[in-house]
Each structure stands twice: as structure tokens, then as C-alpha cells.
Amino acid sequence: MRKAAVIGVFDGVHLGHQYLLQQLAAEARKRGLEPVALTFDSHPLELVNPEAAPPLICSLEERLKRLREAGVTPLTLHFTPEMRRMSAREFCEYLQSCGVDLLLMGFNNRIGSDRRCGVDLTDEPIEILVASELPGLGVSSSVVRKAVTAGDMELAAKLLGRPFAIEGEVVKGRQIGRTIGFPTANIRPDSPLQLLPSLGVYAGRAGSHRAVINIGRRPTLNNGSDISIEAHVLDFHGNLYGRHLRLEFLRRLRREKEFSGLDELKTQIQKDIDNARGE
Secondary structure, eight states: OOEEEEEEOOTTOOHHHHHHHHHHHHHHHHHTOEEEEEEESSOTHHHHOGGGOOOBSSOHHHHHHHHHHTTOEEEEEOOOHHHHHOOHHHHHHHHHHTTEEEEEEOTTOEETTTTEEGGGOOSOSSEEEEOOOOTTTOOOHHHHHHHHHTTOHHHHHHHHTSOEEEEEEEEOOOOHHHHTTOOOEEEEESSTTBOOOOSEEEEEEETTEEEEEEEEOOHHHHSSOSOEEEEEETTOOSOOTTOEEEEEEEEEEEOOOOOSSHHHHHHHHHHHHHHHHTO
16 A cells, blocks of 8 residues: 655654644545554664764554554664665655655654755655644754753653653662662663653652652762662562563652761652642
8 A cells, every 4th residue: 555654763752743644544545545654763863973863762562552542553764874874865866765655744854865855855756735834832853851850740741742761671779779668660661762851759650550750879878879760569468570561750859969867868759659649
């Protein structure tokens, strides 16, 4: 079946992306085409300028899942030096060879080494349409990243249409939380380029349970080591080691701070738990 396509990284599959995908589905129905989202397996800047490559709002697996939920078929492209050198015309010819008859471009999209936008593409081998922008919010992946890195989980959720989340495997930590009565699940994110919220303590969810999530260096216990992601899962009893866990961030409770000792830390953790419960 011939295809109607959009192309991009679609990091986060935020409300702006979702609005674009809705337009794609409508145009595909008119023409009897299959709606597909061509997405890259890594951010093109990882090849072009690795130091400028942004942290990722979600993993590739999460991205593909969200694209399917939006009603389109995701097709993954590997951004290569050869693809980077293609002009817009050559890239359209490449898309045609992949079965694409229509390319719907975002209002600010540019393609090819010559960086041509949709309104400039008038004589290509495939049909080019320019989508309209989602009114009002001014949503972009960079705006989502700014909200997350500022710890503004409410704004991030508004832009994404769902809570910001980190997924990963539960790995063994130092197990100090268990010794003071507050066991935590230590998460190793699925993507090494995972975007992290600002250091602090957050109310959130771990699967179906409420949770208190700490993003930080554990200054009271760990003397400022690497950043860790730990979740104390409320009302859960069992072993999470080796399991895949999704942490959703709902709101920031406080910044990270160093305490005078374990007693002060335990008192604060209990306050965090009460706050996360809304008590």
C-alpha cells in the first residue's frame, strides 16, 4: 500500500506532534494511503554535532509505542552520512522509492542538505503539503525539555498530554534505604541519553502505585557521587530487582539537600511520603 508520511525525530510525541499526526491521518484517508511516521533511531545531531545533541525525552521504544497509539505506522530510519548529504530533491526521490506518495511537513520543518521548507518544494516527485501549527501552546521538544529540567512537571505534562516518565530496569544500589525503613528501587534508564528532571524529590507513580522519586547525588549518604534515580514505592511489598519499571513524575516536592544525619533524613522522607499522598 502506498504511503502518506511525516518525518522527524518526534522526541516525546508531544501535543504538537499529535496534532501533526491527526492531520496526516486525515490526508491519508482522503487519498486511500497508509499513514506512516518516518522517525530516526537516534537524533541526527548525534552524527552532525554530537556535543549539541539534546537529551531524549523518551526512549526509541517509548516513541514508537506513542506513534502507534496516535494511529500511524512508525518506520525507523538510520541517519547516515549519505542521507545527510542528500538534497531535498534527492531525499524526496528516496521517499518515493520507499513507497511514499505524500509528505506532510510540519510548519517549521526543513529537509535535505539544502534545508528547504515545505512551501519551497513545488516540483518534487511526491506531493508535499505543509501542516498547520497547533494553536495556542507553542509546543516543541525543546520547550518540554526546558520544563523538565526546571522541575516543572505540571507544565511538562500539559505539553506532552501525559506525565513525563522515565523507564528502565531496577538495579541493585547500596541498599541503605532498606536499612532505614524506606527501601528504594534504583532505576537504570532504557536510554543512556535520557532527559532527567532537575535534582530534587518528586511525587509520582511507579506502575500503579504512588511513589516518592529522588533525582540526585544523595549528599547525606553518598558524598556527592553520580546522579541516581530512586523511587520509594508506596504500599508495595516485594522484590523489584531486574524488573522493568515506569516512573511518572507528577510534581516536585522539594530540592535535594544534605541532612545532618540519618534521623533528620528519615523525618524528611516521611514528610515527603505524606506530601506525595496529599496528606
